Amino acid sequence: MQPLLFFASVLPTALAKVYTNPLQLPYRQYDFVVVGAGPGGSVVANRLSAEASNTVLLIEAGPTDDVLPIVHIPFLCTTLAPDTAVTWNYTTVPLPGLNNRSIPYPRGRVLGGSSSINYMAWTRGPQSDFDRYAAVASDPGWSWNAVRSLAKSIEGMVPPADGHNTSGQILPSIHGTRGPVKFSVQGYPSELDSRIFATTEELPEFPYNEDQNSGNPLGIGWGQYAIAGGTRTSAATAYLAPILSRPNLDILVNTQVTKIVQTGSESGVPIFRGVQFAASPTSEVHELHVMREVIVSAGAVNTPQLLMLSGIGPATHLKTLGIEPVVDLPDVGQNLQDHPLMPNVFAVNSTSTWDNLARNASLSTADLAQWEANRTGLFTSSPSLEMGWLRLPSNATIFQTEADPSSGPHSPHYEFFFAETFLSYVMPAPATGNYMLVASNVITPTSRGSITLASKNPFDPPVIDPALLNSAFDIFAVREAMKAVRRFVAAAAWKGYVISQVEALNEATTDEELETYARNNAGTVFHPVGTAKMAPRDSEDGVVNPDLTVKKTMGLRVVDASIFPFIPGAHPQFQVYLVAERASQLILTGS
Ligand SMILES: Cc1cc2nc3c(=O)[nH]c(=O)nc-3n(C[C@H](O)[C@H](O)[C@H](O)COP(=O)(O)OP(=O)(O)OC[C@H]3O[C@@H](n4cnc5c(N)ncnc54)[C@H](O)[C@@H]3O)c2cc1C
Ligand SMILES: *[C@@H]1O[C@H](CO)[C@@H](O)[C@H](O)[C@H]1NC(C)=O
Ligand SMILES: *[C@@H]1O[C@H](CO)[C@@H](O)[C@H](O)[C@H]1NC(C)=O
Ligand SMILES: *[C@@H]1O[C@H](CO)[C@@H](O)[C@H](O)[C@H]1NC(C)=O
Ligand SMILES: *[C@@H]1O[C@H](CO)[C@@H](O)[C@H](O)[C@H]1NC(C)=O
Ligand SMILES: *[C@@H]1O[C@H](CO)[C@@H](O)[C@H](O)[C@H]1NC(C)=O
Ligand SMILES: *[C@@H]1O[C@H](CO)[C@@H](O)[C@H](O)[C@H]1NC(C)=O
Ligand SMILES: *[C@@H]1O[C@H](CO)[C@@H](O)[C@H](O)[C@H]1NC(C)=O
Numbered sequence: 001m002q003p004l005l006f007f008a009s010v011l012p013t014a015l016a017k018v019y020t021n022p023l024q025l026p027y028r029q030y031d032f033v034v035v036g037a038g039p040g041g042s043v044v045a046n047r048l049s050a051e052a053s054n055t056v057l058l059i060e061a062g063p064t065d066d067v068l069p070i071v072h073i074p075f076l077c078t079t080l081a082p083d084t085a086v087t088w089n090y091t092t093v094p095l096p097g098l099n100n101r102s103i104p105y106p107r108g109r110v111l112g113g114s115s116s117i118n119y120m121a122w123t124r125g126p127q128s129d130f131d132r133y134a135a136v137a138s139d140p141g142w143s144w145n146a147v148r149s150l151a152k153s154i155e156g157m158v159p160p161a162d163g164h165n166t167s168g169q170i171l172p173s174i175h176g177t178r179g180p181v182k183f184s185v186q187g188y189p190s191e192l193d194s195r196i197f198a199t200t201e202e203l204p205e206f207p208y209n210e211d212q213n214s215g216n217p218l219g220i221g222w223g224q225y226a227i228a229g230g231t232r233t234s235a236a237t238a239y240l241a242p243i244l245s246r247p248n249l250d251i252l253v254n255t256q257v258t259k260i261v262q263t264g265s266e267s268g269v270p271i272f273r274g275v276q277f278a279a280s281p282t283s284e285v286h287e288l289h290v291m292r293e294v295i296v297s298a299g300a301v302n303t304p305q306l307l308m309l310s311g312i313g314p315a316t317h318l319k320t321l322g323i324e325p326v327v328d329l330p331d332v333g334q335n336l337q338d339h340p341l342m343p344n345v346f347a348v349n350s351t352s353t354w355d356n357l358a359r360n361a362s363l364s365t366a367d368l369a370q371w372e373a374n375r376t377g378l379f380t381s382s383p384s385l386e387m388g389w390l391r392l393p394s395n396a397t398i399f400q401t402e403a404d405p406s407s408g409p410h411s412p413h414y415e416f417f418f419a420e421t422f423l424s425y426v427m428p429a430p431a432t433g434n435y436m437l438v439a440s441n442v443i444t445p446t447s448r449g450s451i452t453l454a455s456k457n458p459f460d461p462p463v464i465d466p467a468l469l470n471s472a473f474d475i476f477a478v479r480e481a482m483k484a485v486r487r488f489v490a491a492a493a494w495k496g497y498v499i500s501q502v503e504a505l506n507e508a509t510t511d512e513e514l515e516t517y518a519r520n521n522a523g524t525v526f527h528p529v530g531t532a533k534m535a536p537r538d539s540e541d542g543v544v545n546p547d548l549t550v551k552k553t554m555g556l557r558v559v560d561a562s563i564f565p566f567i568p569g570a571h572p573q574f575q576v577y578l579v580a581e582r583a584s585q586l587i588l589t590g591s
Helices: 039-049 074-080 127-137 144-154 193-202 235-243 299-309 315-320 355-359 361-374 472-489 503-507 511-521 573-589
Strands: 029-035 056-059 155-157 181-185 219-221 249-252 256-261 264-266 269-271 274-278 286-296 345-348 387-390 414-419 435-442 450-452 463-465 498-501 556-558
Touching: 029 039, 039 056, 039 235, 039 249, 039 573, 127 144, 144 155, 144 573, 193 219, 256 286, 256 299, 286 299, 286 573, 299 450, 355 361, 414 472, 435 472, 472 498, 472 511
Parallel strands: 029 056, 029 286, 056 249, 155 181, 286 556
Antiparallel strands: 219 387, 256 274, 264 269, 274 286, 345 435, 345 498, 387 414, 414 435, 450 463
């Protein structure tokens, strides 16, 4: 839909402890500095400052989350990127897997980080993901059994915005109700709902799952979203807004950390207990030291960038840019994984899909007015609806030549999500007609991309190569997922509603045609992870130890989406909150 440039009346977060200029900082030294205020950094800043004896400074490159009121309006999330006051307006390199298309690659640049611009899907993923993290890191502390109580403590389940009876749509017993991340079952009815669930009764291939967050996500179910009272829950609303009065926490916004500084060494191991930061490329650079730790939570794109700018990374790459390597860690920036998003669009027999909103301003004005009046209506909802988590059959031909990349038998290879709208990255939205989107996204990609530096200037964007659809498995999976979408909408439940599949895909039938279509049309679900991956303490591989300390350094940890050795089989924000909760415990207990 078109960007809607209006200002809604959202109450700004109280800003008592938020400084906008480095010169305003009351102290020159803290126990901890946390870099970046996404789900990783916001949790750590909150949990560390819960102990009154710790002084904590959280530095965020972007502004506070009241600069764009639409941050708080769930349905308008798609208008927050790629190029707004709350984003890093990044673009990928030409991607061979996408026929050399470069695609927008925005990240949140605001308090809350990408959780302030994301689509709010709240998905825990398969429990075997955590068991695999425990296995590859040689640390049982990451296993599902070890972290499951943390999962519940993060969550604050609330009723959906429309107040409907959610019995049978979620299993309340497995969720927390008192935690900071307020979430709910999708809260506005869609004309797709009844057809989606009728299909689960008709086709055994697509079973109903009463709660996809049980540890076994497989099947089709109601979406759960980080939305409460009709507004977005972000890391900033959940973990920062409630603690702004803590005297031992300072938050500095509009300020970019440009380097982590070596402050000494112990037994030949470099100590990194300093940061440099600046408000802009032309403003003064400030430096500040910590007593205990620097925690880097700048996200899977900016964390490796900042490490490399600080001399921590692949030594040969750093030298070519004129950066003196301090710690040779070849895996910094490598192992980038992301979920390719494959739109499948169908013309539908309807007059009321969301397509109309972008065409008729008075409709969206009415929805906005309703949201403002009492936080009800369509705008309380994410523009994505139900989700499905599905596996390739075990006899799929790809498994004759490739190992199964999923973490276990309840771990999905691909995802469906539904929306009442046209979506294409290459075709303009049609002026007429009504549409349905069934995205079919690869969830266990075997492609591996990278983040590298373009220069040693911290204000230059890094080189981003998510390597989408760059492996035989990924192409196989995206094709099979597209075929599964066709089987889904061929169910009797869609008779008289689905008219036809839109244009090119309609004609693509052979595997070769489907592959060509996928390469020409896929995008990203915006889930980069893995660029500072965790590996066993005694291993030369990886960037961080199982306690998330950076290998071959002292005083430095990474706590964000960079640390995953494998991409979660889910939308990853829940997993990042969980990683940050456990990391906070590790820091506080000193283990
Ligand atoms: C458009 C979009 C839609 C998404 N939809 C979903 C979804 O529906 N469900 C889901 O689970 N996940 C979704 N995600 C992914 C999810 O939001 C991320 O996985 C999650 O936010 C990652 O958390 P993080 O803390 O690692 O990084 P981020 O949330 O990206 O936070 C990093 C923060 O660090 C700051 N920073 C970076 N560099 C510096 C620096 N040098 N100095 C100071 N600050 C710095 C950034 O400005 C940012 O605020 C989506 C992401 C996007 C972009
Ligand atoms: C955002 O990125 C796009 C694509 O590279 C570019 O055309 C545009 O100018 C950028 N916007 C800003 C404000 O730099
Ligand atoms: C993509 O670019 C590379 C390098 O320029 C080139 O070798 C390749 O043929 C291109 N692929 C397509 C499909 O255009
Ligand atoms: C919700 O629906 C269930 C099942 O139909 C029913 O047992 C329950 O009483 C309902 N709850 C409310 C509050 O109406
Ligand atoms: C736009 O929506 C309004 C409100 O529902 C309706 O009255 C009007 O006829 C619509 N305009 C067009 C061109 O469809
Ligand atoms: C909310 O406001 C809309 C009009 O803006 C109204 O139609 C609706 O009944 C109100 N809902 C509640 C629950 O007050
Ligand atoms: C896999 O098994 C199913 C059911 O047994 C069968 O219908 C299908 O043809 C098999 N597929 C392949 C590729 O062997
Ligand atoms: C569209 O739906 C109506 C009923 O809502 C039905 O009468 C009509 O035949 C349908 N049209 C098509 C093309 O399926």
